[in-house]
Amino acid sequence: MTTASRFIARMLKNSTPSIGRHSLKLLPRVSSIYGTRFNSTSQPDPDRETGILKTYQVTKADARPVVSEHHEISFDDKKVLIPWEEGKTSYYQHLWLRDHCQCPACRHPETKQRLVNTFDIPRNIKPAGVEGSEAGLKLTWKDGHESVFPWDWLHLHSYAPRLERYLSPQFHLWGSEIENNPPEVNYEEVMASNDGVALWVAKIYKYGFCYVSGVPVTPQATKSLIERIAFIRETHYGGFWDFTADLEKKDMAYTNLALGVHTDTTYFTDPAGLQMFHLLEHSDGSGGQSILVDGFRAAKILREEDPQAYKTLSNVRIPAHASGNPDSSIQPFAPFPVLNHHPSNGELVQIRWNNDDRATMDRWDDLEDVEKFYDAARAWNDILRRQGTEYWEQLRPGRALIFDNWRVLHGRSAFSGKRRLCGGYVNMDDYKSRLRTLCSTRERLLKSL
Ligand SMILES: [Fe+2]
Ligand SMILES: [Zn+2]
Missing domain, CATH: 3.30.2020.30 (NE0471 N-terminal domain-like)
Incomplete structure (x- = not known):
């Protein structure tokens, strides 16, 4: 000494x-x-x-x-x-x-x-x-x-x-019972103050989704609402979207077909963080119910029921692409697994699951992984489609839905008639920044850097 x-x-x-x-x-x-x-x-x-x-x-x-x-x-x-x-x-x-x-x-x-x-x-x-x-x-x-x-x-x-x-993280994992009491905030509250936004982003964080009620049924109001969290992310679909089933963009979202639950943009290195949908109009037809599934809860079930499948979906990398539009072919810099974990604490942080956007899987570490992958994907798909897992809800004008695309999977049933939907994406990092700054103190944040 x-x-x-x-x-x-x-x-x-x-x-x-x-x-x-x-x-x-x-x-x-x-x-x-x-x-x-x-x-x-x-x-x-x-x-x-x-x-x-x-x-x-x-x-x-x-x-x-x-x-x-x-x-x-x-x-x-x-x-x-x-x-x-x-x-x-x-x-x-x-x-x-x-x-x-x-x-x-x-x-x-x-x-x-x-x-x-x-x-x-x-x-x-x-x-x-x-x-x-x-x-x-x-x-x-x-x-x-x-x-x-x-x-x-x-x-x-x-x-x-x-x-x-x-x-x-203090997540509230939910199944279909969430339909009785889904998280919701009020448009006026969110537009009026940062306290309103803090409450909103905190609910998105906790539940993985949140409704906003009382939204004026216009694209402009919806756009301003998203921008309370952060700027809208531009993609090959544009920035803020306002669309009908016209296949203007060559993606099944632009059809009236049923869409199984998936996460969006698995073909981006950094998939869209939040996604908002606001139904502006649905006339002369029916169907088009929305479905949400808490992917973190589904993963927890998979881990308990079939640890091998969980391991496989955490390791096998899946190539993905968006190539429907002749002028683009979007692919991540490397294929990613379905279940992505934080490198230092092992916490599940991101689900990437879109079976329709999966490209050819021709790189395998082990031949046995081929069967293992199909078994694991089947077990995962079975959990996603269970009755207690699925939360169905009809979107309606004036009630916007926002969800965490790294956690919550979404889909919809087929529909008829004219359905006009608007919305947009927000980057995960920008949403988390808003969450951090609104739900913590500056002093605490700076100390953590
Ligand atoms: Fe989608
Ligand atoms: Zn010094």
Whole structure:
């Protein structure tokens, strides 16, 4: 142990008598000694306010770091070690710390972008001094530069070990019973304030879909409604669509045929995130009922009933294409599986399923995978078509439907007569950005970066 670290340990002990387990009990929960709980800021936190949304993304949140009084902070030529009261010790390399300096000279205070020149940092950089205080860990570098890392920031971004408390997303998985109480918000509310939009996107996040009632039955009002979340995504179908069954675009969506449940745009590397449908008119005919299926619930069932099928659909990559229009042939940069998982936490994040848009599958790792794939696809299809899975509803003018195309599958029954539908897509990243900024605090977001 170095003299400096002994000093730090002593200093921590002396100047902050409340860092131990014993003294923690004396403190209110929200006032951790070093740093602040992310949800204890003075601004109201809509996550809590609405009670709808506990987490909205792969989250790094709610750390309440307390530096242990029983062990000492130390540093050597390569790293700083911080022992936490919870019994773990984090390891931070000096090079990493210098590169992540949070000061205004190293990170632009407005744009939040990195200013430090990473490549000017000597590979074997070492601080001249290390000290702890209420504000955090202060490192003084040999050129005089100072870096202060708040304790909660250090805990949140600890990489060895990783200390983030991962909270599973609070999804409400539903079956056909959702017809009794489908999520809905009001058009006026959404148009009037960001609180209305916050409620809306929180419901979309939780349920994977939401209705908006009281929408004026015009394309213009529908377009403005979508734009409350984000700009509309342009595709080969255009931006905002307003269409009838005329095969203007060479896709079965532009016919009156029945469409089995699917997700849209499996042929994009980045499939459409949200999709809105607003029925403007259906006259001189019948049919055209809409069906929604909660794909995350269906996947959960598949995993329980047939783990092998779940594995197959998570691994076998399916090529997809959109080539009906003579001037285009859209394909993702690589084929993707049906079930796509987050690389670090394993959570299911995206379903890509459109059997009609599947291209020729002529790349197999193993010959047995061919049969395995057809078996798995059949098991999946059976779950999607079960009675308790399907939620049928007739769209009607004035009631727009929006859903998460990475989670909820949609389809419709065949119809007759004139049916005019409008709507559009929103990118997943833009919708999630809106969700994050409306349903969290700026402080919490910036700390998580
Ligand atoms: Fe579709
Ligand atoms: Zn700096």
